[in-house]
Amino acid sequence: MSSLRAEPELRARPMSALLRTKFVPPALRPEYVPRPHLLTRLSQSFARPLTLISAPIGAGKTSLLAEWFGIHKQTRSNTPQPFWLTLDEHDNDLQRLLKYLHAALGMNATNQTEDELLNALAERPQAFVLILDDYQTLTSAATTALMKRLIERLPAHGHVCLITRADPALPLAQWRARGLLQEWRASDLRFTRAETEWFFRHALARTLETETLAQLDARTEGWVAGLQLAALALQTQTNISFNGQHRFVTDYFTEQILRPLSAEKQIFLLETSVLDQLTAPLCEAVSGQAAQSQLEELERNNLFLVPLDDERRWFRYHKLFHEFLRTRLKLTAPQREAELHRRAAAWLEQNGQLLDAVEHILASGEAEQAALLMEQMAETLWQTGHMGRLLRWLEALPTAVLQTRPRLMILHTWILNIVSNLEHATKRLTEAEHIAQTIANETERRHLQGPLLATRGVLAVTAGAEADAHTFSQQALAVLTELHSPWRGVALRNIGNAHWLAGNTAQAQHVLREANSLSRASNNIYFTLVTQYELAELALLCGQLHEAARLCRQALAEAPADPELTIVGGLHLALGAVLYEWNQLAESRQHFWAGLEHAERSHSIGLRICGYTRLALAELALGETEAAFISFNRAATLTPPGSARPVSFLPHLDVQAQLWARFPDEARAELWLNATHASVPAYALEAQALARARRLLVHRQTAAALALAQHWRPIAEHSKRMSRVLETWLLEALAHHLTRRPAAANTALEKALALGEREGFQRLFLDFGEPLTVLLKAKISRSRRLAHHEYTVKLLADLNLRAAAQATHERLSARELEVLKLIAGGHSTQKIAEQLVVAPSTVQTHLKHLYSKLDAHSRTQAIARARALGLV
Numbered sequence: 001m002s003s004l005r006a007e008p009e010l011r012a013r014p015m016s017a018l019l020r021t022k023f024v025p026p027a028l029r030p031e032y033v034p035r036p037h038l039l040t041r042l043s044q045s046f047a048r049p050l051t052l053i054s055a056p057i058g059a060g061k062t063s064l065l066a067e068w069f070g071i072h073k074q075t076r077s078n079t080p081q082p083f084w085l086t087l088d089e090h091d092n093d094l095q096r097l098l099k100y101l102h103a104a105l106g107m108n109a110t111n112q113t114e115d116e117l118l119n120a121l122a123e124r125p126q127a128f129v130l131i132l133d134d135y136q137t138l139t140s141a142a143t144t145a146l147m148k149r150l151i152e153r154l155p156a157h158g159h160v161c162l163i164t165r166a167d168p169a170l171p172l173a174q175w176r177a178r179g180l181l182q183e184w185r186a187s188d189l190r191f192t193r194a195e196t197e198w199f200f201r202h203a204l205a206r207t208l209e210t211e212t213l214a215q216l217d218a219r220t221e222g223w224v225a226g227l228q229l230a231a232l233a234l235q236t237q238t239n240i241s242f243n244g245q246h247r248f249v250t251d252y253f254t255e256q257i258l259r260p261l262s263a264e265k266q267i268f269l270l271e272t273s274v275l276d277q278l279t280a281p282l283c284e285a286v287s288g289q290a291a292q293s294q295l296e297e298l299e300r301n302n303l304f305l306v307p308l309d310d311e312r313r314w315f316r317y318h319k320l321f322h323e324f325l326r327t328r329l330k331l332t333a334p335q336r337e338a339e340l341h342r343r344a345a346a347w348l349e350q351n352g353q354l355l356d357a358v359e360h361i362l363a364s365g366e367a368e369q370a371a372l373l374m375e376q377m378a379e380t381l382w383q384t385g386h387m388g389r390l391l392r393w394l395e396a397l398p399t400a401v402l403q404t405r406p407r408l409m410i411l412h413t414w415i416l417n418i419v420s421n422l423e424h425a426t427k428r429l430t431e432a433e434h435i436a437q438t439i440a441n442e443t444e445r446r447h448l449q450g451p452l453l454a455t456r457g458v459l460a461v462t463a464g465a466e467a468d469a470h471t472f473s474q475q476a477l478a479v480l481t482e483l484h485s486p487w488r489g490v491a492l493r494n495i496g497n498a499h500w501l502a503g504n505t506a507q508a509q510h511v512l513r514e515a516n517s518l519s520r521a522s523n524n525i526y527f528t529l530v531t532q533y534e535l536a537e538l539a540l541l542c543g544q545l546h547e548a549a550r551l552c553r554q555a556l557a558e559a560p561a562d563p564e565l566t567i568v569g570g571l572h573l574a575l576g577a578v579l580y581e582w583n584q585l586a587e588s589r590q591h592f593w594a595g596l597e598h599a600e601r602s603h604s605i606g607l608r609i610c611g612y613t614r615l616a617l618a619e620l621a622l623g624e625t626e627a628a629f630i631s632f633n634r635a636a637t638l639t640p641p642g643s644a645r646p647v648s649f650l651p652h653l654d655v656q657a658q659l660w661a662r663f664p665d666e667a668r669a670e671l672w673l674n675a676t677h678a679s680v681p682a683y684a685l686e687a688q689a690l691a692r693a694r695r696l697l698v699h700r701q702t703a704a705a706l707a708l709a710q711h712w713r714p715i716a717e718h719s720k721r722m723s724r725v726l727e728t729w730l731l732e733a734l735a736h737h738l739t740r741r742p743a744a745a746n747t748a749l750e751k752a753l754a755l756g757e758r759e760g761f762q763r764l765f766l767d768f769g770e771p772l773t774v775l776l777k778a779k780i781s782r783s784r785r786l787a788h789h790e791y792t793v794k795l796l797a798d799l800n801l802r803a804a805a806q807a808t809h810e811r812l813s814a815r816e817l818e819v820l821k822l823i824a825g826g827h828s829t830q831k832i833a834e835q836l837v838v839a840p841s842t843v844q845t846h847l848k849h850l851y852s853k854l855d856a857h858s859r860t861q862a863i864a865r866a867r868a869l870g871l872v
Contacts, residue, residue: 018099021307021309028070031203035067038188039067039068045184050160050180058223078127083128087132094146118150142597186223191217196222269303269325270333271287277314277316282347341364345357345360362393362396367401379407382411382414383525386562394415413429416428417459436452457472470495490527497534512535515531526567532551533570533571543761545578545581552572566599570607580614581761619631621767686715689712690731725755729751729752729755742778745775749776756791773796779792812850816846819847829844
């Protein structure tokens with residue numbers, strides 16, 4: 001899939017590359033006031049894991065840290081190594097934030113996982129301070145959760161400093177109580193009278209009268225930005241009326257910055273405020289002025305212009321100043337705003353920046369023109385997975401405009417279906433079909449017929465109507481004559497999913513492979529990844545673990561690094577499931593976490609439930625029952641719609657059945673295992689039936705369990721669902737063992753071992769626990785020359801280790817487990833004491849108990865033993 005690349009016109013500028021200016025603080029102004037007393041306090045603050053500098057805009061937060069950064073960046077002594085990252089709203093994208101964090105810390109930016117970041121930080125030999133500026137721009141739950149985990153899991157020699165205008169949504173009270181937090185507020189940063197005098201003397205190259213200086217000092221209360229605004233105003237005025245009424249930033253901007261400027265400069269600022277990013281040619285197209293000289297003068301005069309690159313070609317206005325300018329434009333020249341957006345759109349379209357062009361056309365109110373340009377781009381956006389942007393655009397169009405363009409309506413149907421709004425999607429497609437029938441041009445009507453039929457097939461799959469899905473999709477193929485039409489891939493995928501719904505697993509794989517090949521050939525990135533994910537899930541079901549892993553790894557390696565391609569989350573979940581079955585629990589959990597990060601952005605209920613239930617399984621296997629309860633309850637709160645999304649829910653139902661089979665909540669398990677799921681195909685309930693059989697064995701209802709296993713085995717065998725076949729043999733072996741039929745038990749066990757050894761199944765055996773241990777021991781005791789001996793020995797060893805780990809886990813207290821994880825993370829006794837807010841002697845007592853329970857005599861032995869048992 002190396003050919004899967006976004007179209008050049010769709011590459012967002014300049015976000016496609018890392019902005020190096022984000023990794024260095026802004027240069028200190030010539031009139032900057034050195035603050036040595038605060039620098040000393042700041043260095044002392046870094047003795048704790050987190051420093052929070054929270055104060056209003058313009059309080060001097062960034063400048064102070066920039067001064068400290070500049071000094072320590074040049075220092076070669078044993079001082080902490082400083083790193084800088086300026087954040088913005090775009091960093092609410094979790095993958096983008098991780099990429100920038102890696103790059104800011106001098107790591108490979110292609111590594112984008114949380115664990116890679118923490119591991120690399122732990123390996124750093126030198127103490128470090130990571131400074132995050134403009135932290136208030138991080139507002140998403142996902143990035144907040146990431147930062148919470150990052151701060152709480154910092155290595156002992158690591159420190160984070162947050163510069164923010166508002167207190168972040170982090171557990172500050174908890175960290176404050178634990179002594180982990182050093183806080184700075186506006187009162188800590190305000191200028192002293194001496195600093196105010198120094199500032200004005202250097203900013204104005206003259207000394208202010210004592211009375212004027214006293215007034216400015218009193219009225220600004222040491223607010224640095226207020227002093228800077230006052231100084232800027234005083235450069236063009238000998239006097240300044242700076243009284244207590246000017247409390248708000250907008251007052252300063254209006255009275256002291258904008259009004260003294262020439263009319264030409266004011267017009268330039270207001271007219272270019274419609275742009276999010278500024279470059280001279282674009283500004284000239286919008287304002288009609290010679291923009292290069294204007295931008296250079298704005299920058300020289302520090303008029304809130306922020307460079308976005310080292311070449312000083314792209315800029316943006318300071319965010320607050322930008323908001324002020326746009327608000328003022330709406331108030332003073334509302335009739336001009338639409339025309340300015342039209343000019344911006346024209347330049348952007350001519351220069352190939354079509355994504356930004358559409359945004360400005362929509363803002364101008366030119367819905368027909370926006371729809372026309374969308375039609376040129378929409379299918380490419382669809383094929384590259386930009387569903388979120390497409391949805392926003394389409395829903396910004398007036399209904400009357402959208403309903404005249406059936407191609408856009410078809411894509412709108414698609415996205416509504418993805419976000420689980422089947423009713424709305426069906427209505428939209430019906431409208432598109434009616435409009436298509438009224439088109440006079442026969443060729444155009446014929447060209448629409450294939451996409452309409454293929455999309456009707458998609459909705460049939462979603463509704464669980466496999467016969468209709470097959471019929472509509474075959475009709476679509478009959479009229480889609482272009483060999484490499486992306487819609488042929490859609491129709492084939494529908495047919496594959498229809499076979500899946502009908503329980504024809506092997507046929508589903510065959511057709512989905514064809515759909516995958518066709519999607520690759522037509523460079524349909526989104527459908528290549530979707531079909532590859534579905535093939536991986538089917539391979540899992542068929543017991544083809546190596547093939548499932550290959551499919552996932554290939555797709556993950558080849559997929560473009562685009563956060564909108566949320567189907568990547570499904571690939572992580574499927575790969576995590578393979579690794580779980582191979583008993584690689586830590587790695588599988590990492591993929592479950594990665595998958596859930598994507599799934600949370602995708603709006604796919606099926607993916608999210610599947611992710612949380614698979615994560616719960618891994619946590620149960622790791623002995624983390626409390627975490628498993630949390631993950632499971634998250635899945636339980638996601639209510640699937642009545643008859644919608646059956647294919648996306650098939651993996652979820654399978655995994656949920658596995659979870660209920662061994663979940664310790666007996667009452668809830670019985671309720672789910674005996675429930676009727678009318679919205680899914682009958683064959684899909686075999687997972688629920690086999691999970692019920694496991695519960696029956698626990699209660700020694702062997703006849704009922706055996707009947708279920710023997711009923712479902714031929715059904716699963718017929719459709720090549722070998723994972724289920726393997727499970728039925730294990731159930732039968734245990735049922736015979738419990739009823740004292742050793743020969744029958746051994747025969748069934750041999751069948752299971754033969755199937756399991758081919759692909760390296762482990763968890764399917766290990767999750768049966770102690771009853772299977774007895775059977776495997778009996779097999780080994782008969783002879784070492786029997787088939788599958790080495791495989792049996794490996795399974796038995798893992799079962800014994802699992803039992804030992806469980807026993808040890810139960811013996812350790814919650815606090816001892818916490819101490820164990822901290823020493824495994826390399827923390828000293830003193831650091832552990834600080835983190836747990838206890839005396840070092842208390843930590844030593846916990847360590848003594850740990851050594852005894854783990855049969856260890858040192859930290860190294862305790863950590864090694866804990867890792868062998870899977871405790872850390």
